[in-house]
Amino acid sequence: MRTRRRRRWWPWWTAALCVALIAGAIVFGSGSGSGGEDEDEAPAKARGKRIVTDFDADGYADLAVPAPLSTVGGVRRAGSVSVVYGSATGPDVHRPQVFDRSTKGPVGELAAREEHFGMDAVARDLDSDGFTDLALGHTVLWGSRDGLRTAGRLPAAGVRGGDFDGDGHADLLAADLTVRYGPFDRDGRPRRTGGKAHGDWGDSEVPRTITVGDLTGDGRDDVVTGQGFEEMQYPGHFFQGRPAGLALEPKNVNTYNGVGTVGDVNGDGFGDLVVREVGSVSEDAVSHLGEIRVLHGSPSGPGRKATVIDQETAGIPGTGLSGDQFGAALAAGDVDGDGRADVAVGVPGEDGAAGRVVLLYGSRTGLTGAGARSYAQDTPGVPGTGERDDRFGGAVRIADLTGDRRPELVVGAPGEDGAHPDSGAVWVLPGTPAGPAVRGVASFGPAALGAPERGSDDEDLNWRGTFFGEDFSD
Numbered sequence: 001m002r003t004r005r006r007r008r009w010w011p012w013w014t015a016a017l018c019v020a021l022i023a024g025a026i027v028f029g030s031g032s033g034s035g036g037e038d039e040d041e042a043p044a045k046a047r048g049k050r051i052v053t054d055f056d057a058d059g060y061a062d063l064a065v066p067a068p069l070s071t072v073g074g075v076r077r078a079g080s081v082s083v084v085y086g087s088a089t090g091p092d093v094h095r096p097q098v099f100d101r102s103t104k105g106p107v108g109e110l111a112a113r114e115e116h117f118g119m120d121a122v123a124r125d126l127d128s129d130g131f132t133d134l135a136l137g138h139t140v141l142w143g144s145r146d147g148l149r150t151a152g153r154l155p156a157a158g159v160r161g162g163d164f165d166g167d168g169h170a171d172l173l174a175a176d177l178t179v180r181y182g183p184f185d186r187d188g189r190p191r192r193t194g195g196k197a198h199g200d201w202g203d204s205e206v207p208r209t210i211t212v213g214d215l216t217g218d219g220r221d222d223v224v225t226g227q228g229f230e231e232m233q234y235p236g237h238f239f240q241g242r243p244a245g246l247a248l249e250p251k252n253v254n255t256y257n258g259v260g261t262v263g264d265v266n267g268d269g270f271g272d273l274v275v276r277e278v279g280s281v282s283e284d285a286v287s288h289l290g291e292i293r294v295l296h297g298s299p300s301g302p303g304r305k306a307t308v309i310d311q312e313t314a315g316i317p318g319t320g321l322s323g324d325q326f327g328a329a330l331a332a333g334d335v336d337g338d339g340r341a342d343v344a345v346g347v348p349g350e351d352g353a354a355g356r357v358v359l360l361y362g363s364r365t366g367l368t369g370a371g372a373r374s375y376a377q378d379t380p381g382v383p384g385t386g387e388r389d390d391r392f393g394g395a396v397r398i399a400d401l402t403g404d405r406r407p408e409l410v411v412g413a414p415g416e417d418g419a420h421p422d423s424g425a426v427w428v429l430p431g432t433p434a435g436p437a438v439r440g441v442a443s444f445g446p447a448a449l450g451a452p453e454r455g456s457d458d459e460d461l462n463w464r465g466t467f468f469g470e471d472f473s474d
Contacts, residue, residue, distance in 0.1 A: 066118025213262025263332025263341025290326030315369030333398030381438030412469030422465025
C-alpha cells in the first residue's frame with residue numbers, strides 16, 4: 001500500500017455547505033422509484049409518482065458525474081461534468097459525454113462563463129417534455145432523444161429538485177429556500193416563483209444542509225434543513241410541501257442533523273427522515289465515531305422519537321472508532337424489493353480514511369442492524385485496494401441503472417488516485433434480488449470517461465483533487 005500525505009478536510013458542516021450548495025454532485029437516476037431521498041431519485045410518493053433520470057428517455061436511467069474542481073485547459077477550478085448513459089448491463093462508460101469549457105459550441109461557451117462548472121447538479125424534467133434535463137447552476141442541459149445536446153441559461157440557480165406543490169411538474173429549490181415552480185420554458189423561466197422561506201440560519205444566509213423528500217405521504221416534497229453558528233449546531237427545520245407550495249415558516253426537528261436522506265424504511269406509506277446526528281457542537285463531528293437517527297414520517301412530518309444507530313448497534317459490521325464518521329453520507333432505496341427502503345451509510349473515515357459503506361435493511365419495525373452488509377475496496381470482488389485517505393464511501397447512492405428494478409449501490413471515493421492525486425473514482429455494485437453484489441462491479445475515474453484528472457488544490461480551503469466522487473446530490 002502506498003503512503004500519501006494525509007489530506008486535510010473541512011469541518012463537516014463547511015464541507016456539507018460548500019458541496020451541497022456550491023460544489024459538485026453526482027446525479028443518478030433509477031427506475032426503482034425508491035427514495036434517496038436518494039435525493040435525485042425522489043422517494044416513492046403516496047400517489048405512486050416515480051422520478052427517473054433518463055436524459056434520452058430510452059428506458060435506462062443515466063448518470064451524471066460533476067467534478068467542479070477540475071482544472072480544464074490550465075484554468076483551475078473550471079469544473080467539468082461527465083455523463084454516462086445507462087444500459088441493460090449497467091453504466092455504459094464506452095460512450096460518455098464530457099462537458100466543460102473546452103467543449104465545442106454553446107455548451108462550452110456557457111461552461112466558460114462559470115467557475116466550478118458542475119456545481120449544484122439537479123436532474124429533473126424541467127420542461128415536462130418526457131426527457132430529464134440537467135441543471136448546473138445557471139446552465140441547463142436539455143434532454144432529448146439524442147441525450148444532452150443543447151444548453152440554455154437559467155435566471156436563477158437551484159441546488160435541489162422536487163415537487164413541492166404536488167402538481168406533477170418539477171420545481172427547483174434555491175440555496176435560500178426560494179422555490180421556482182415548473183414547468184420551465186426553454187428560456188429557463190419558471191411558471192411562478194414562491195417566497196423565500198424563513199429560518200434561523202445562524203452564521204450564514206442559507207442552511208448548511210438541505211434534505212428533500214415526502215415525509216407526510218401526501219405526494220408533495222418537504223424540506224429539512226441543518227444550520228448553526230460557528231462551531232455550534234442548531235436543531236433542524238422542517239418545511240412542509242403544500243398545495244400552494246413550500247411552507248415559508250418551519251417547525252423544529254428533534255435532531256442536530258447534518259446530511260440526510262428520505263425513504264420509507266418501515267413500509268407504512270410515509271417517508272422517514274434518516275440523518276447524521278452531529279450533536280450541538282458541530283466542530284467535533286469530524287472526529288466522531290458517527291451515528292445516524294431515524295425519525296419516522298407522519299401526516300404532520302417527522303416525529304420526535306428517534307431511533308439511534310451506530311457501529312455499536314447489534315448486527316452492524318465493524319467497531320466504531322474516533323474519526324470513522326459513520327453516516328457522513330446517506331442514501332435510501334429498496335435494494336431487496338420488499339417494499340421498504342434500505343439505507344446505504346458512508347463511513348469514509350474508517351481504516352485511516354480508506355473508507356467503507358454499510359448497508360442497513362428496512363423492516364416492519366424500521367431500520368435495524370439485522371443482516372447489515374459491509375463493502376470496501378478490500379472486499380473480495382470490489383476493484384482496487386483501499387488506501388489511506390481514499391475516503392471510499394464519501395458519497396453513496398442507491399439507483400437502478402439497468403432498469404431491472406434491482407437497484408445498484410453506487411459509491412464515490414474522492415481521494416482515489418489516478419494519474420494525478422485525488423482525481424476520484426466511482427464504483428457501481430450490481431443489484432440482485434438479495435441486494436448489491438460484488439461480482440461484476442464497475443469502477444471508473446475521470447480518465448476512463450475522457451474527463452480532466454487534474455484537480456485544483458487550495459490549502460487555505462482544504463480543497464484537494466477534482467471532487468469527482470465527493471458528493472451525490474439531487
